[in-house]
Amino acid sequence: MRKKVVVIGTGPGGSACAALLQSRGMDVTILEQNRFIGGRCSTFEENGFMVDTGVHMFASGPSGPHGQVARELGVAQPWMIRNPSESMWMNENGVFYLYQKNTSFSALGELVKAGITGRQRINILNTLRRSVNSFGVVGLLKEMAGVRRANPAFLEKYDEVTTREFLYQFTEDSGVHRAMNCLSMLLLVVPYDKSSAGEFIYAVSGIFGNGTLGVPRGGAIGVPRSFLRAFRRDGGQLLLGVAARDILVEGGRVTGVVGSDGETYTADAVVSNAGLHRTVELAGEDSFPAEYVEYIKGLKLSYSWLATKLALERRVVDLKAPSFFPIPQVEADEIFAYCDEPDGLPEDPFLFVPVPTEWDPTLAAAGRQLIIMGVPTSNDVDQEDRSQKILDIGEKKLFSFFPAIERNLMWKSRITNKDTNRITRKGKGDCIGLAQIPGQVGSRKPHPKLPVEGLWAVGCDAGARGVGTEQATASAMLVSSLIT
Numbered sequence: 001m002r003k004k005v006v007v008i009g010t011g012p013g014g015s016a017c018a019a020l021l022q023s024r025g026m027d028v029t030i031l032e033q034n035r036f037i038g039g040r041c042s043t044f045e046e047n048g049f050m051v052d053t054g055v056h057m058f059a060s061g062p063s064g065p066h067g068q069v070a071r072e073l074g075v076a077q078p079w080m081i082r083n084p085s086e087s088m089w090m091n092e093n094g095v096f097y098l099y100q101k102n103t104s105f106s107a108l109g110e111l112v113k114a115g116i117t118g119r120q121r122i123n124i125l126n127t128l129r130r131s132v133n134s135f136g137v138v139g140l141l142k143e144m145a146g147v148r149r150a151n152p153a154f155l156e157k158y159d160e161v162t163t164r165e166f167l168y169q170f171t172e173d174s175g176v177h178r179a180m181n182c183l184s185m186l187l188l189v190v191p192y193d194k195s196s197a198g199e200f201i202y203a204v205s206g207i208f209g210n211g212t213l214g215v216p217r218g219g220a221i222g223v224p225r226s227f228l229r230a231f232r233r234d235g236g237q238l239l240l241g242v243a244a245r246d247i248l249v250e251g252g253r254v255t256g257v258v259g260s261d262g263e264t265y266t267a268d269a270v271v272s273n274a275g276l277h278r279t280v281e282l283a284g285e286d287s288f289p290a291e292y293v294e295y296i297k298g299l300k301l302s303y304s305w306l307a308t309k310l311a312l313e314r315r316v317v318d319l320k321a322p323s324f325f326p327i328p329q330v331e332a333d334e335i336f337a338y339c340d341e342p343d344g345l346p347e348d349p350f351l352f353v354p355v356p357t358e359w360d361p362t363l364a365a366a367g368r369q370l371i372i373m374g375v376p377t378s379n380d381v382d383q384e385d386r387s388q389k390i391l392d393i394g395e396k397k398l399f400s401f402f403p404a405i406e407r408n409l410m411w412k413s414r415i416t417n418k419d420t421n422r423i424t425r426k427g428k429g430d431c432i433g434l435a436q437i438p439g440q441v442g443s444r445k446p447h448p449k450l451p452v453e454g455l456w457a458v459g460c461d462a463g464a465r466g467v468g469t470e471q472a473t474a475s476a477m478l479v480s481s482l483i484t
């Protein structure tokens with residue numbers, strides 16, 4: 001008899017896992033509470049523009065977990081790759097273009113051309129001296145090779161160290177610290193004094209190692225859609241608008257799921273993409289050992305990003321790269337301090353500004369431009385007033401760089417934590433899922449097998465490493481192989 005599996009949710013984690021299990025001969029039903037697929041990785045048509053719910057870049061594109069799963073399933077998943085993919089504005093220190101494999105340190109080039117000033121020379125020498133003091137010359141070379149290869153033993157060494165502590169071994173330079181704090185918020189959605197250095201190294205080395213950072217053609221939804229295309233082709237059943245209300249457990253093992261449609265879906269295994277906190281609630285705390293429930297309740301979620309989506313009647317932003325992020329002129333430790341203060345507002349906000357139509361012109365009519373401006377915040381959902389103020393400040397900064405945006409605006413819309421929560425219904429606005437912080441990553445990341453026979457978690461909360469959606473799909477690869 002074919003093993004019956006119910007998968008709860010169609011985020012990248014749920015849809016990849018369901019498709020892989022179905023393709024390997026299991027009988028899979030997916031229950032998705034929303035009437036659309038993809039969870040936080042989806043795309044909608046908004047007044048003639050295709051707009052993502054949140055996602056704006058995929059760190060490893062076709063070489064990462066999404067591409068690997070699509071190839072295993074035998075489905076097309078076209079990617080748009082641009083080089084350079086990002087530009088990081090360092091004000092007085094110029095612009096760094098991320099050419100992926102071959103990053104142009106054009107800022108360094110500029111500094112050399114202009115003549116490196118005495119202060120800059122001191123910074124470089126201090127960095128060198130500090131790095132050599134920390135590791136010795138041979139040790140430093142080994143350390144640099146370790147960062148580049150990011151093999152499991154090297155990552156484990158830094159999993160329990162924060163990115164900030166890791167960097168202080170090499171340099172005190174404020175520009176480097178500001179830039180790396182921003183990258184930590186961009187890639188892991190956690191400030192660098194809290195993020196795990198092991199996760200940070202894994203994310204950064206993956207981008208440079210693969211050189212395929214990109215976006216799926218047609219928007220973020222292209223990723224879950226490609227997985228679900230294979231799922232349907234192989235005979236899987238997808239039910240939209242049906243929430244899992246209860247995960248049934250009898251005698252310590254899972255027996256099925258009760259849906260919001262009143263049906264009971266019997267199953268030999270249940271795979272939940274609803275996040276660990278909600279999965280424990282659905283199965284009932286009594287189904288688990290008390291210490292496991294306490295452990296799950298103590299796990300922390302990532303921070304979040306607010307966003308303004310700006311639709312322009314003509315192409316206004318014309319840069320070498322399709323995304324840019326200006327680094328704030330605030331001390332590194334202060335950049336995200338406002339996120340943890342109840343009414344805190346950023347003095348000089350960190351903006352991440354992808355221009356999706358520069359990646360993929362099919363997202364709007366010819367000549368139009370879509371711009372997305374993101375600003376970080378806490379994962380609180382009850383901060384609507386503050387969220388609007390943060391976005392006001394962010395837009396003011398963006399318009400100061402590009403005044404023509406306001407003049408050519410057709411419409412704009414905003415995304416706050418309450419919109420993210422409307423998708424996940426977790427009561428939080430976290431972007432990622434579990435925060436990638438010491439104590440919650442690597443060997444201390446929650447295992448996807450829960451302590452109830454036949455119950456599994458898939459997605460960003462369990463089992464894998466990586467940036468956002470890629471972590472979720474990597475988790476699906478692990479869970480599907482453990483189940484089969």
Ligand SMILES: Cc1cc2nc3c(=O)[nH]c(=O)nc-3n(C[C@H](O)[C@H](O)[C@H](O)COP(=O)(O)OP(=O)(O)OC[C@H]3O[C@@H](n4cnc5c(N)ncnc54)[C@H](O)[C@@H]3O)c2cc1C
Pocket residue numbers: 008009010011012013014031032033034037038039040041053054055056057058059242243244245273274275278305306307415420423424430431432433458459460461467468469470472
């Ligand atoms: C604003 C924003 C920007 C982001 N930017 C990026 C980015 O640039 N790059 C990147 O890689 N990642 C980005 N992310 C993060 C990324 O979207 C998430 O990490 C990823 O989608 C998580 O995948 P997942 O499979 O774990 O779960 P989710 O995407 O959260 O999907 C979970 C699914 O489970 C369903 N579900 C939950 N409970 C139930 C239930 N009881 N019954 C039925 N269905 C249920 C939900 O409806 C949802 O469809 C961003 C997120 C946000 C919010």
